[in-house]
Amino acid sequence: xxxxxxxxxxxxxxxxxxxxxxxxxxxxxxxxxxxxxxxxxxxxxxxxxxxxxxxxxxxxxxxxxxxxxxxxxxxxxxxxxxxxx
Numbered sequence: 001x002x003x004x005x006x007x008x009x010x011x012x013x014x015x016x017x018x019x020x021x022x023x024x025x026x027x028x029x030x031x032x033x034x035x036x037x038x039x040x041x042x043x044x045x046x047x048x049x050x051x052x053x054x055x056x057x058x059x060x061x062x063x064x065x066x067x068x069x070x071x072x073x074x075x076x077x078x079x080x081x082x083x084x085x
Contacts, residue, residue, distance in 0.1 A: 003023075007016070024030060046054075061067070070078065 020030075
């Protein structure tokens with residue numbers, strides 16, 4: 001089983017940890033990766049107008065055939081390369 005959670009630091013507490021523990025067998029090994037979303041500007045504020053403009057632009061690009069198809073390995077390599085800069 002694999003899951004991702006996006007939470008605020010203020011939501012980190014023992015209750016959350018106990019809920020995670022209940023999801024898995026008692027002695028199962030887990031991998032926890034902690035990364036700040038702000039590293040990728042995922043929490044930046046954006047007006048509704050700007051958001052809709054960005055979506056419109058994406059739709060127009062798709063309609064024009066401007067898209068990119070990547071394998072999972074290609075995407076992993078791209079992400080790793082972008083994180084280096």
